[in-house]
Amino acid sequence: MREAAALARIYLRMLLGYVRAVLEYRTDALILVLASVLTQLAGIVFLTTVFAQVPALGDWQRWEVIWIFAMVVLAEGIGSLCFEGTWHLALYINLGGLDYLMVRPYPVALQVMGSTLGPNGFSNAVLGLALLGVAATRVDVDWGPVTVGWAVLLMLSGVLVKLAISLASNTTAFWLRSPSSSPAGTVHTLGDLARYPITVYSTGVRAVLVVIPLAFVGYFPAASLFGKGTAGTIGAFTPLVAAACIAGAWAYFRAGMRRYDSVGN
């Protein structure tokens, strides 16, 4: 436990250290923040226009859909704010950068994940939290200590699922040996589908979103919170799914490291 705290403290220092670098490229950081705000704005404009036409998307009320959307924005925000380095793994592998990380007394995966910071993550996290805050007052949930606690646990689980998906999809780079992170980018792009209730899709698309557990970032946890039948029951397992995803991604990363060991440069 004390060891975990020490690892976390060092991780935080790495991130904070990078804030200075972000300030070095201030214009770029601002453009990135503006760009991500505009991107989320496009999504909000879309949802607002849709709900001006109809009161609900099937079973899902307006603010419940916004809740899903906001969970995905929050997860992406925390992903780029705290774990942006995950996206540099392919570069590390192919430019030999892992070697230095391996001769330091700190887990390699965490060094990679904390090696940089996405300023757009800040605006996304803030925007996601703000949307969740507003949505919380509009959805039909009896907020008490238990429901709030459960909602927070579901949110954290969703963030962890997204994090695990990013780590695992980027870990593929150990086998591909190309400095671009195309497969991970593709998975991330598919994440756009998970911003809406997956009930709007055909069975095939739904299956994809369950297998690559993107639906557990926003849809299933929200279904649990709002008591949506079977989906809600599945959603109650989100924390377990999150734990399994993290364990799986971690194991996959270790397999990648073994691969790195056996292939050589």
Added chain:
Amino acid sequence: MIEARGLTKVFRRADKPPGLAASVRHLVRPRYAEHTAVAGIDLSIGAGEAVAYVGPNGAGKSTTVKMLTGIVHPTAGEIRVCGLDPHRNRHANARNIGVLFGQRTQLWWDLPVRDSLALLRDIYRIPERRYRARLDELEPVLGLAGLLPVLARKLSLGQRMRADLAAALLHDPRVVYLDEPTIGLDVTARDAMRGFLRDLRRTGTTLMITTHDLGDIEEVCDRIVILDAGRIIYDGPVTAIKDRLARDRAVHFTLADACPGVDLSTDLPGSRTVAGEDERRVSVVFDRFVHGAGDVLAAMARHARVVDLSIDEPSIDDVVRRVYAGAIGDALPDRVR
């Protein structure tokens, strides 16, 4: 400090022709090509030794270093560095060792050097007092003060190497691995680096240097291990092998007029004169312990008007080539007169 026995590493590469069909076939029945990078190396390096680890490209140098540092797991054999198995106890081992890959930096590219060092302080969990004291120790020899506020990506190569060395030595490691520590440096920076490495040795630090530069070896190391095709083909004092095998120096002349048949072997006994690519170019190869470059120039000036010249120092690659070509018997220390 470093003990290795029967160290072997076999890499396995997928034997996969390009194309989708081949990829699918590979999934069903994978085939691999094996490549032995290191084939049973025994090595024992004591505290405070400085060992040059040399060999042609692909001989297995960096694979050995990767195994000794814990980056790569040996296929067979045993390693103990400061009593630890470097791969199994990677984190504990990391505190004992410092590593510099000359062609790559471990500094955070977008951060000032000071911030990179502070991050390493956190990662190695060096107490603040110890950290400051260490910076003070490194300051006079590495001239860090001027580098600390500079962004890593704005450093010159020589400055970068100094900052990287500080990063590698920050936690006061007992064993330091240096891979091409002087590559790309200008003469002044190279001399400074070698001076620093000599000082480092004097403090009792064990050094293992892989390099192509004979100067690094001569000025820093007293022991040389030569590797070829994954095997050690020589392990002994630097002086012995250098005096025996790295004697030849060459001066390449460009002459004002064609001068066919010029031969300095009577002026400089033991030297060889070799015709160049045209009649105005000629090279003289001589023993650097018998003649000086000045003697050669003077001798040539008696025969022809010299327009330009360049000098080739004996390179470690030549030495390795000659060891490999069978000169090894002559190079054994007990056979050196």
Added chain:
Amino acid sequence: MRAHHRTLTRLAWGTVLAYRADFVLQLLGVAVQTVAVIAVWRVVTAGGTGSAAGLTWDQLKAYLLIAFATGTLMSGFTDWQLAERVLSGNVALELVKPVDYQLARFAEALGYVAGEVVVVLAMGTVLLVAFGGVPVPGGAQAVLFLISLLAVIPLKFGLIYLSGMACFWTESYYGVGVARVAVTNILSGALVPIALYPDWLQALCRLSPFPGIVSTPALVFLGEVGVAEAVRLIAWQFVWIAVLWLGARTVWRLAVTRFSAHGG
């Protein structure tokens, strides 16, 4: 087009073939967005039986498929290649060549468009099969549609070329590219027909060049606008093509002055 322009177009096409996997994956974003948006609109139109904003499900579907096509055209490598030239400083090499830089880049972009047409046809077929067919216009409407569709190419080029030049002032293109896509999504009508926006937002869209990218060809395709209105909208596309083309030349001159002053 002169000979060297044809060569540039051919070279760009070669790049598409060489990096076809990356090329297709880059275009996947628009396709995924289209799947999500179409799926949501299908639910809005009560599973395809009702209508929204006076458009039937089939019409909405056609609208969004056109949005997919025009969103994909001129989007793959063009902007990144433009930005990369500036960021790497290779643009300096172009400055000494006796060619019109902007025209050369347009010729190159046409090579990528060729690749994008292939992708649009392939992915569009998949989307048509998945969501069902759409009504196809004929006669004058079809001709007008083709003109407005072709106009999308130089229009988008103007916007992308201008946004790529932002790299003279920034260290990376990523943010600029994302921002351009987001603004385009909102103002072009790529996600929802502009007519569904509140009045002030509609007014903002109409003042901008963006509806020419999606809304104009889509509305002409659907026959939602009469011939006179269609001609007016298409004329508006061409006005913006001219404005952006000439505006880009001005910005280019400013950028080059700055570039030479700072040495890159």
